Amino acid sequence: MTTETPIDRRQLLRSMFDAAVASAQPALCLPLFLPAQPKGRTIVIGAGKASAAMARALEEHWSGPLEGLVVTRYGYEVPCKRINIVQAAHPVPDAAGLLATQRILDAVSDLTPDDLVIALISGGGSSLLVAPGPGLTLADKQAVNVQLLKSGASISEMNCVRRHLSSIKGGRLGAACHPARLLTLLISDVPGDAPVDIASGPTVADPSTCADALAIVDRYRIELSPAVRSMLESGQGESVKPGDLRLVGSETRMITAPQMALEAAARVARSAGLASYILSDSLEGEAREVGKTLAGIARQVALHGQPFTPPCVLLSGGETTVTVQGTGRGGRNVEFLLALAVALDGLTAIHAIAGDTDGVDGAEEIAGAVITPDTLARAWGLGINPRASLDNNDGHGFFQALGDSVVTGPTLTNVNDFRAIVIDAGPADRMP
Known part of the structure; x- marks a missing residue:
């Protein structure tokens, strides 16, 4: 006894x-997964509650040139010397996240095959990376997010909806990095560790569809604005699918998980x-x-x-x-x-x-x-x-x-x- x-x-x-x-601290697990330095530039992007700590761990173990920007939750900032750290709201997105997301897209807008993009993605990135789909507003995204968080939907279901109302999730950020080499380093916060569900999969292909997202919002009786429902019903919110040539050759590595x-x-x-x-x-x-x-x-x-x-x-x-x-x-x-x-x-x-x-x-x-x-x-x-x-x-x-x-x-x-x-x-x- x-x-x-x-x-x-x-x-x-x-x-x-x-x-x-x-055991899940980036300083402990991230250095093991860093790649060789490229011929061209190295651009660091990312989002999530761990992204700033990931950025610092990368800086401390990267001897070559480095630049970029990651967005993290308010209060989760970690000082970095070469990578810009921006803070925004979680779990409901705000204007700071909207501006940070546009800066990330700008950072990868003019790259070459000699360049390397390292994406640092962790849980919380779904609300921190906010770029409403065409015709939608930040208020549209906020309203859907608030309802999803109270609905009882699983994280996989919530992120399926988020991917199809976005201009950056569901592989779109990864496609924007083309033709540079893309390496995504992930810290999983989702059951099953599916990359597409971590921060709503901004750099990986997404097999789900607008029809799947619409079924989820109807199942949980999520009220949608006319613009949001139109995006899902018309298929305009389709994400980047497996086999897309812009993602061919990109790598994804899980550096730690539950x-x-x-x-x-x-x-x-x-x-x-x-x-x-x-x-x-x-x-x-x-x-x-x-x-x-x-x-x-x-x-x-x-x-x-x-x-x-x-x-x-x-x-x-x-x-x-x-x-x-x-x-x-x-x-x-x-x-x-x-x-x-x-x-x-x-x-x-x-x-x-x-x-x-x-x-x-x-x-x-x-x-x-x-x-x-x-x-x-x-x-x-x-x-x-x-x-x-x-x-x-x-x-x-x-x-x-x-x-x-x-x-x-x-x-x-x-x-x-x-x-x-x-x-x-x-x-x-x-x-x-």
Whole structure:
């Protein structure tokens, strides 16, 4: 039977989360993927929450001439000497992103076959690279984005819509780089690590269609302006397709991904003497439903030693969704945790953490939170009804009141959600 206290488990959970984030730092993983220097110019472009840190890592390991521009989220700027860093809004695009995107397109507008373009792409790039399709406005893009974020659509579905309302996503930026050599370095924040879904695939071919995008917006009852619906219905928003000659010879390299982060956390668990099991690096679905499902698995482990024997750690990644019904403060990781806590109902053997590895869960500057066996009891002691908080999509309000939020500040990387559930050996009872 374990003798560790809840504070020990809190520390272990945070150590695992920190290890996952540290393993995905561009300074650690990017230098291994850099190419030989070209005969001509080297232009660096990019977008995402990790793009500025990627740019600095590239600068530090590139001895030849270098120029370019990347756009990152406000607060995620990293000083660079040769590459311009611009900040813009996430998750809803703004005018700064619009201007930065045009500057990126200008930077690759007059290249030769002797030139090299290195595209640094990470999660968050969908809102940071904003170039509305012909006839659309920034307001059109903002309105669709806001609705998608509340709809419960998966990240793959959301990015399919975004690709077909853009002048830069869905391979269009890659095509604009032709005839230069193009190398895209990716940090994955999406389940399955599909390049076309990372930042909506600005430099890679896209097999999806306007019809696919239209089906998604209709499925989730997204209200479209006449101009947006016309673009999808007419096919004017078609993206760059596989086999396009402008992308022939371009390379795409995945420099880190959620699986690598989970493996780093597993090493921390093993060093603490706990068996670790990675359930999946790509769990999707409604956050509260995923919480219920993992609570069922954790309960089976705690009470029956199946399918794993405690003490152990269950790890998972991916990206859940939240269909917003209430007026609370989100986000998907704290919604997962609150549903997990409610389903566990105070089972004494279980502690858990969930957080977004970019440091931002939903619209809050909070990465996630921690639950302990007494989470529900402490909430009731403060007069907070856990189920009511869940129904109101108010995970951040709930965990902040308990002092259980996980705040990291900008992590300068993004490999999606991280979840760890620690299950101890010994009697598993409910807290009173």
